Amino acid sequence: MKKIEIFNSVFFILLGCFFLYLTREMKPEYYTIGPGFFPRMIAGLLILANITRLLLIVFRIETFDARIVYDDKPLYAAAGIFALYAVGNYIIGFTISSLAFLYVMMDLLGNRSLLQKTVTPVAVTLGVKAIFKWVLVLPLPAGFWNIL
Amino acid sequence: MDFGMFLWAIQQILHPLNLFIIACAVTMGIIVGALPGLTATMACALLVPLTFGFPTVQSFLSLLSIYCGAVYGGSVSAILMGIPGTPAAAATMLDGYQLSKKGLAGKALGMACIASSIGGVISAFIMTFLSPQVARISLLFGPAEYFGIAFFALSILILLSGKSLLKGFTTILLGLLCTTIGMEPLTGAPRFTFGYESLTAGLDLIPVAIGLFGFTQVFDDVIAIFQSTRKRERQIIENLLPKWHELKELLGTILKSTFIGTGVGIIPGIGPETASFLGYAEAKRVSKHPERFGTGIIEGVVAPEAGNNGVTGGAMIPMMTLGVPGDAPTAILLGGLMLHGLPVGPMLFRDHLDFVYPIFVGFIVANIFMGIIGLSLARFFARVLDVQRSILMPTICVFCFIGAYANRLNLMDVGVSLFFGIIGFFLKRHDFPLSPMLVAIILGPMLEMNMANALTIGNGSVMVFFTTPIGTTFIGLSIMIIAATVISRARKNGG
Numbered sequence: 081m082k083k084i085e086i087f088n089s090v091f092f093i094l095l096g097c098f099f100l101y102l103t104r105e106m107k108p109e110y111y112t113i114g115p116g117f118f119p120r121m122i123a124g125l126l127i128l129a130n131i132t133r134l135l136l137i138v139f140r141i142e143t144f145d146a147r148i149v150y151d152d153k154p155l156y157a158a159a160g161i162f163a164l165y166a167v168g169n170y171i172i173g174f175t176i177s178s179l180a181f182l183y184v185m186m187d188l189l190g191n192r193s194l195l196q197k198t199v200t201p202v203a204v205t206l207g208v209k210a211i212f213k214w215v216l217v218l219p220l221p222a223g224f225w226n227i228l
Numbered sequence: 229m230d231f232g233m234f235l236w237a238i239q240q241i242l243h244p245l246n247l248f249i250i251a252c253a254v255t256m257g258i259i260v261g262a263l264p265g266l267t268a269t270m271a272c273a274l275l276v277p278l279t280f281g282f283p284t285v286q287s288f289l290s291l292l293s294i295y296c297g298a299v300y301g302g303s304v305s306a307i308l309m310g311i312p313g314t315p316a317a318a319a320t321m322l323d324g325y326q327l328s329k330k331g332l333a334g335k336a337l338g339m340a341c342i343a344s345s346i347g348g349v350i351s352a353f354i355m356t357f358l359s360p361q362v363a364r365i366s367l368l369f370g371p372a373e374y375f376g377i378a379f380f381a382l383s384i385l386i387l388l389s390g391k392s393l394l395k396g397f398t399t400i401l402l403g404l405l406c407t408t409i410g411m412e413p414l415t416g417a418p419r420f421t422f423g424y425e426s427l428t429a430g431l432d433l434i435p436v437a438i439g440l441f442g443f444t445q446v447f448d449d450v451i452a453i454f455q456s457t458r459k460r461e462r463q464i465i466e467n468l469l470p471k472w473h474e475l476k477e478l479l480g481t482i483l484k485s486t487f488i489g490t491g492v493g494i495i496p497g498i499g500p501e502t503a504s505f506l507g508y509a510e511a512k513r514v515s516k517h518p519e520r521f522g523t524g525i526i527e528g529v530v531a532p533e534a535g536n537n538g539v540t541g542g543a544m545i546p547m548m549t550l551g552v553p554g555d556a557p558t559a560i561l562l563g564g565l566m567l568h569g570l571p572v573g574p575m576l577f578r579d580h581l582d583f584v585y586p587i588f589v590g591f592i593v594a595n596i597f598m599g600i601i602g603l604s605l606a607r608f609f610a611r612v613l614d615v616q617r618s619i620l621m622p623t624i625c626v627f628c629f630i631g632a633y634a635n636r637l638n639l640m641d642v643g644v645s646l647f648f649g650i651i652g653f654f655l656k657r658h659d660f661p662l663s664p665m666l667v668a669i670i671l672g673p674m675l676e677m678n679m680a681n682a683l684t685i686g687n688g689s690v691m692v693f694f695t696t697p698i699g700t701t702f703i704g705l706s707i708m709i710i711a712a713t714v715i716s717r718a719r720k721n722g723g
Contacts, residue, residue, distance in 0.1 A: 115419050166643065166646065208626060208627075212630065216260075221639060
């Protein structure tokens with residue numbers, strides 16, 4: 081527990097340092113404070129806040145609740161499938177990728193009804209398409225081949 | 229205030245055709261606002277061409293009604309799915325979604341609707357009776373005052389920090405760092421774009437909000453489904469209307485948030501997102517049980533809703549009287565006004581009272597209609613949650629995708645949304661509060677731009693922030709809030 085808190089404090093200190101490093105070339109110009117001033121100030125405060133947190137953790141002033149241990153595999157699976165869905169939209173367009181995505185996700189979430197797994201993707205995809213494409217006239221991703 | 233004209237305007241607006249137009253536009257606004265990613269701004273922008281053929285008053289009335297409906301509509305998906313339909317509904321989501329999980333979606337939707345309607349009606353009355361007087365005050369605001377307000381709003385966020393102030397402060401700083409991606413506001417110099425041209429315009433608020441709240445919630449729910457840790461509650465959709473004693477208890481919170489919202493709306497450029505969080509933070513600050521905020525209490529729903537609908541009337545004041553839009557949707561409304569060849573600013577009040585008064589009355593009627601229509605639709609909306617989770621979750625994912633994509637029609641925004649979803653998930657797991665981060669993203673550009681402007685005016689001296697009474701008051705109040713919170717937390721920990 082304490083290790084995780086130390087780890088995330090150090091992570092934010094490093095993140096602050098990274099942003100400070102990126103602003104090294106940003107100089108004031110034309111009597112303005114320059115593009116680097118604000119990010120430098122925020123990154124400095126981020127480092128300062130997390131050094132303070134680190135000290136509070138090390139000297140046991142900040143306390144924590146007991147943490148539940150999670151199994152993160154479903155998270156990575158869901159994020160991975162969603163990333164594939166986004167890429168699928170880019171390549172094969174909204175309609176086909178949404179049908180596939182909805183079917184796979186419903187299956188993964190334990191839906192065993194073939195009827196529901198067939199009807200829901202079609203209904204949701206067509207419903208979204210009807211609202212966005214035909215009512216609001218907002219183009220949905222059509223993919224490389226512009227099919228469906 | 230010409231009462232003869234006011235009575236004439238009431239007569240005009242109560243014509244069945246006008247009432248029908250208002251009812252249709254409010255319904256459309258609620259539906260568009262409820263769709264994740266489609267904001268009140270977009271709803272107005274999409275419908276300007278459709279209303280162009282209408283007579284001037286009806287055209288403007290329909291846009292106003294859409295605006296009111298969309299601001300409330302954002303709370304529907306926030307309460308039902310945990311995805312803020314509009315960024316302004318992110319604060320409503322904090323308690324609204326928790327209420328849904330307890331099976332009280334109907335009550336949350338009903339109260340959100342009533343609070344929105346009360347907030348909207350009061351702000352419409354303020355607009356009607358105090359427009360010219362109030363508009364003059366907003367003209368006194370310069371960079372130092374705007375900086376003071378943004379700083380004040382950020383300091384209020386510390387109240388939403390949860391258990392650790394430093395964790396809350398860290399997420400505020402993370403949010404502010406996110407706003408530095410893209411062009412610097414004064415010189416336009418690109419920053420932290422890492423070679424991606426699409427990042428030059430900066431991060432769009434909607435994908436970030438959908439990522440931080442929508443995807444984080446989806447990931448949370450997916451894990452809960454896999455581990456079977458979340459019990460599905462059947463939604464109770466009877467008694468959408470609160471009992472009189474409940475409403476009486478909440479009335480103080482609703483009124484306070486409405487005035488906060490209207491005040492925020494009057495000042496150009498701040499918008500309903502900030503107002504809803506300010507209303508929420510204030511309700512939490514004065515509550516006898518602040519620790520219950522975020523766990524699903526009704527005060528956490530009514531405060532932000534009254535706040536963000538309070539903005540609507542407030543934002544109309546500078547738009548109608550000075551020709552300065554109070555927020556993005558009113559900028560579109562201003563465009564609609566100009567399309568019909570009407571002058572904006574003081575000349576509108578001098579030469580077109582036959583337009584101004586019907587609009588005032590119509591705005592009040594639209595907010596009343598919003599309450600009635602919103603309550604009628606709440607019963608139907610709440611039924612959505614009785615759908616199986618294995619069907620609902622993938623559908624929500626598709627809406628998250630569309631929501632992130634629709635605002636700029638850019639697939640890169642979907643990637644941004646997913647990235648913030650993962651970041652949000654891990655931050656939430658390690659007890660970092662997410663709402664301060666979102667508000668910091670909203671306020672960051674305003675804080676930076678006005679700080680840079682003020683410092684440039686003051687030749688780099690920080691004393692420039694203390695040269696005006698309004699700016700000094702806001703900065704003083706911020707310092708007092710921060711000091712009081714730090715001291716009270718230190719005492720609590722020490723005890």
